[in-house]
Amino acid sequence: MIAQLRVELARYRGRRIIALLLLLAALLAALVAAKSAWDTRPITAQEVATAKKDAALAAQRSDIKADLDNCLTDPKAYLGTNATAQDCRDNLTAGPRSFLPREPLDLHGTLKGNGLGVALAVAGLLVIAASTFAGADWSSGSLVTQLLFEPRRGRLWAAKGLAVTLASGLVALVTIGGFWLAMYLVAVDRDVPHGSGIMSDVGWHLLRAVLFSMGAALGAFALTMLFRHSVATLALLFVLSVGGELLTYLLPVDNVGRWTLGNNVYGWLETRMEFFDPTAHCARLGDCDRLAHIGHLEGGVYLLGLLLLTVAVSVLVFRRRDVAAG
């Protein structure tokens, strides 16, 4: 099995299109890291001065002054119960901070923004690579030759699947890990918060993102071994990711948002994922919260269930179905 695994790893590495996809994943992660760093670069003294000037100008606007005067006259009537004059100043006048051209680096924000985007993009490229790996074997007919040398189909499937999973995990670790290492170094350099709390969240996110990439690649491989064509796999995944979400929400079922693929992916990857579920049942108006939450465990079990089902069907069909020459 180890020998066959090495063979499949060599085949995976040897495919030019796969090498290009992996390179693209690395470049993408590097590019997003560079863009994140650039978009959050420190504010210059000149930019601070400009922001102060803009804030002062805004404070002189007659409509804003009128609103502020009204609020200061009766804060409770203007802003609601418990409002004070200070609340009026805070809410109705814009300070220089509001006129700064960009936000400083915030690793929490990156986790929900570019970090999540990098994880999804890398996983997407690994899905294409895994599908291409299996699809090329079928389309070139080389699988027939391989079966003449390793006729134990279950073992061949397992070796290929394991090679895809391991290679995808390594690539995900390097690319997504590289992205977060770069973000961490930038945070240290700029002395923005990078304590154990946020780094723990980043570490767990990285682990979940790597596992997600491995599972997604294995799932794509299993589907391609089932359909015997990478185009069919990628078309199915595209239809599922777009049409599937829409169709799910059309089902006459309460809380159906819990069962969509997309929500569960986000539930697994995000530190805390909440989503608006229009299908949540409310007994009385205002007596329910349509903001639903999917935890890591729930999302993980959902995705693992899908993966195991796909793998089981794929292996079963591959073991039993005739293999035609290309």
Place this chain on the structure above:
Amino acid sequence: MSDLVVQTHGLRKVFRDLGRKVAAVDGLDLAVERGSVHGFLGPNGSGKTTTIRMLLGLATPDSGEIRLFGEPLAGRVPEALSRVGAVVEYPHFTPDLSGRRNLQLLARSAGLPKSRADEVLEQVGLAGSARSRFRRYSFGMRQRLGLAAALLKEPDLLILDEPMNGLDPAGITDMRDLIRGLAASGVTVLLSSHVLAEVQQVCSSVSIIGDGRLLASGKVQDLLGESTAHTRVGVPDPQQATMVLTAAGYAVARDGDDLLVQGHDHPGEITRALAAHDLYVTELSAVRPDLETFFLVLTGHRPRPESGPLDGPAQHPDGTAPKSTPKTPADSPTDSPTGRPVDAAEPAAEDPA
């Protein structure tokens, strides 16, 4: 131990085509003797490749039995295939890898040393192109690489599906020599090909199938009926020569300006008989039945010849009918290709006497 390396009994494989069941292989009985080079012939769509796929465990029969090396194939495909090398249809490899790398990976899959790859590349004359990517190989080079892969395991049984395809004349000669050499070293070869002249040169026995069924099987010379060879005789006066030879006990027929005399065992006696009557031959050549003619008539791809004076039932040299399972009107005993009339449209192969 059985002396049959490949044996099938009642092999059947049905495919669905637009909801309709089509039997690609229908009750096929195949027998390949140890150490033989066995031709496996049939028209396109006759079930050759489906049969080969079943022999290699790539497809499962719907019914019937396959035995390789005397053991049932079902349930022991890996053990059986460890002794089999094969090329199915066209050689298929990973396009981005070099020929050498492809073979190395296959060798590692089968637990063989990497050095085996270089040995077989040398053996098929592809060592010089071993480092080129497979996608850049010509068709002939791909065939050679396919054969190299089939030889990796040092097989006891070699199954080759159209191995001559795409080879240049030198390549065909090399392939022929290689197959003969392998057979001489004890390797059994099952060779599917449509180049019937090649099959006739290389194979000691053949099986011919049509519509998934066995039409004929046996040694080539038995099937062709070497005893029914003829001698083409050119003489200035064919009419008188006919009378002379008929009087001498020969069965003679006219073929244009020439005569066709049954048999080619003693051509010298024909010249002597004619010369005794001042008839001097201008041409003397052997007319032998060939596999192509036999195949085409057997598989119904040529109109049945009309009966001629030399027609006779298909017989082995010993007078028995060849082992065949007539399925088409063309292969009823009286119209056997071995009894093909001399004035048939398709000329038989001629050898200078």
